[in-house]
Amino acid sequence: MNPFVILCIDQDPFVVEQLSHDLAPFRDVFDLCSAETPDDAYTMLDDFEANEQQVALLICHNLAGDHQGIDLLVNVDNHAASQGARTVLLSEAPQYDIILQAVNEGRLNYCMHKPWRAEEMQRVAEKELTTYVLRYCQHDLLRYAEVLDHRTLLDAQVEREISQFQAQLLAPGETDKAAIADRVIAGLYAFFEGNDESRACRTYSANHVLTKENQDNAFLWFITDGDVGLYKTDDEGQEHHVSTLSSGSLIGSMSFVTGDVSFSTGRTLTRTQVIKIDHALFSKIMTSRSELLPLFIQYLLLHFNQRLKRSIDTEIQLQQTLASLDEANRQLLEKEKMALLGQLVAGVAHELNNPVSAILRNSDALADALEEVAKTPLASASREQALSLLQTNRESTPLSTATARTYTRTLSDVTGDKRIARDLVNIGLYQPEDIQAWQQHLGKDFSRELTTWKQYARCGRLLRSNHVCAARIADLVKSLRTYARQDSEQRQRTRIIENIDDTLTLFEHRLKPHQLEKRYDWVPDIIAQPSALAQVWTNLIANALDAMQTPGTLTVTVKTLNDQASGTIEVSISDTGTGMTPEQQEKMFALNYTTKREGHFGLGIGLTMCQTIIHEQGGDIQVRSQPGIGTTMAVTLPIELPASVSKEPQR
Structure with missing residues (x-):
């Protein structure tokens, strides 16, 4: 006996036989019953109710001049055994008033004229029964998928299971990670009890490696007892302890889920009990113990959430540290800039006196x-x-x-x-x-x-x-203003030769004992910060003049290195000073290193600042020097700012 019934009402035995034949494909999952009159049908409805059966499809014939068939359809919801049944009206001739009455009452789903084609009856029955089952079947929809609309029922079944899973997963429950972990571990031990062929439940001594940093990991490790340390290796190959995980924790979860390499090395610190699961075993567990899946996912989400919070806290601390370092670096650069500006102002004041x-x-x-x-x-x-x-x-x-x-x-x-x-x-x-x-x-x-x-x-x-x-x-004022301009100045088209000449103007008082040679080729404008470049030229020219203890020659060369629009320009500042040894050249860009003679003020960060500015421009700075002969500082700059370089400076 099936839970759902197809009930046919017609006095003509040939019609009943035809219905029985056409509806035969549905017999496996629906009981097929017939009655001659509506009164007989009411009696059968009582029997259905007693047997806890429901009428899914009611097919009724209505005789001309007789409203009993229509009355049954209209009142079908009044009986417990036929509530919600889908209805089909059979008629030998159009009965518009009868059909209109049923439609107005909202209890006519389909009207079919006699005689009908078998495929038409099967199509209508499949459609109406599918609609009924989708609404009233609370059990396995796949039972009806073979005889009804397979795709619709399959999709509905999948959607229903997903909804049930989501409801189970998102339902308010425990948020205590330790309590959920205990339940997951208890479920896993119950699964493996007496059936641990894969030896998933293991005990390791101290210093056993579970995961290896930057290597593939195919296992998920549940720590059931003991402690495991996580370690990261720095660029110099030094290993650092970053965290300790204890009972109820997961090892290798991220790499197990995503397939990426392990983020850290996991090593047991004490005698440790674990449950070691690979992907095939995990699938087998979750298939046979489906109640563990939402619980495990909830546990995994809590685990990742906790990990994310730690990462966010670490990121915030790093940002605060970097902000402090940036501010300290900015203040150092500003002090160096102001120190050199003080020397320039003294010379400029002398130069201003004459005009x-x-x-x-x-x-x-x-x-x-x-x-x-x-x-x-x-x-x-x-x-x-x-x-x-x-x-x-x-x-x-x-x-x-x-x-x-x-x-x-x-x-x-x-x-x-x-x-x-x-x-x-x-x-x-x-x-x-x-x-x-x-x-x-x-x-x-x-x-x-x-x-x-x-x-x-x-x-x-x-x-x-x-x-x-x-x-x-x-x-003179323009040159000073360009040099002292704020570092927040936006990048713009810059005339590099004009930028250098402005800087040279500031040094005219110091250039008087020396010979200045300008070797300028035509170069296009570049995208740069004029004030930042002025700091570079100022430091390089000041260093060159300091290096020439006796009258010498300062040579400034500007040229393009190629003719392409995406090429580079080179600015060389050469002196005939004391020069530098190879050891000095290796240290010259280091912070706090200076070769200035006594009486020449400097913080030892001028060349560091120059290197930082040039690198922010996507360029480079190199030194060529020989002791007793002189030094050349060569700066290369891109004509167009590379896409990899930030549009705003980071100093």
Whole structure:
């Protein structure tokens, strides 16, 4: 006797026989019953209820003019044995009012006209029975999969089992890892009791290796008693103890689950009992003891969660340590930068004194000249000539001595007075025909007008001198500002030669005893931090000048190493100083190492800072030096910032 029934109601024995034949494929999992009238059907429903059977599909014929069949369909849910049954109405002719009544009551699932085709009846029955089973079958759906919709029932069965597993796994329960571990271990021992052919339950003495760092691991180790130490090896091959695991812990869980190599070496510290399980054995255990699977997964999640928390705590501690080190490094670099800036400022202050003094002197002289100009009236044509001379002397550079003497000799013949000729050349009137024209125009007033023109020309020269001095001051200030700019400056297109020349400007006071040679090829702009590169050039030039105890030559070379857009440029700073030994060259980039002579201040981190900055640019810095001959510091920089280099500096 099956739990579900297909009930057919029809007075025609041929129809009943046809239904029995067409529904035969479902007999193995459904009882097939028939009744002649609805009254007989009600009696059978009582019997079904007594036998704890349910009607899954009700197929009923309705006679014309008789509503008993429709009434049975409409009231099918009122009987305990037919609640939820799927319904099919058989009719010999369209009975629209009857069909509409059943549809309005919501208890008609399908209407079929007589005669029907066998495949049609089987298709309808399969569809309706599948719908019923999916809703009301609380047991194994696969029992019905062979005769009903196989794919639908199979998918439903899988989904149901997954849902049950998830409900079991996620249901509120124990969160005590030790308690869950005890239950898992107890279940494993129960599985192996009297049947441990694989010798999974083992006892090891101290110093037995369970897992080996960076090697494959195919086992999961449950520690049931004793202690196991975890060890990591550093880059120098030194092994360090990082953790101790005791009873209830797992060894090799990550590599066992992911298939990766072991993260650490696991070694027993004491006499230790373990359960050693490989993948095949694990699958066998979980298949035969399915209740252990959700428990084990919950335990594994707690284990990984605990491991993740430890990793996060360690990561936070490392980040805090790195932040402290970065801050300490930043402060050291800033001290080195400020120390060198102090020396540069002293030299720049001396260099600023000359243009500032010149501007002050020019201002007094300009005031006197303007006073003379203001109180001397000029005719219209003469005033225009005076203004032209002011503008000419303001914009043009003075003549060389030889050229001025040549013009003076020529004009002496024209004017007949060497002093007047020299004054004319000094104010910028060189052409004899122009002088003759003015002499004729002004007559005896020429000398007096010339005196006034000299004051206009003097104003122009004083204005030009002030402009040159101000530009000199601006260059010095610009160079200092570039060097002292904050390290947080964004990377940008940088003119490398201009960047170097700005730095050289700061050293003009120290370069006076030496010879400076610039060997500049054309190079494209590069992506860089101008202020950071200025720190590099400043340190390298300062070191080169320190190395030249007597007047020497400082050579700055800039060139491209190839013509490709993705190529590099090279900046070389060479001196003719004392040079360095191979031992000094090996140590020169080390922190706190310095070769500066007594009296030259430095923290010993200038070259370390240079190397850091250049590496952040994706470049490199090399030294070539010979004792007694000199040193060359060669810096190579990429024209385009490599993708592997961070877009923001890490200093």
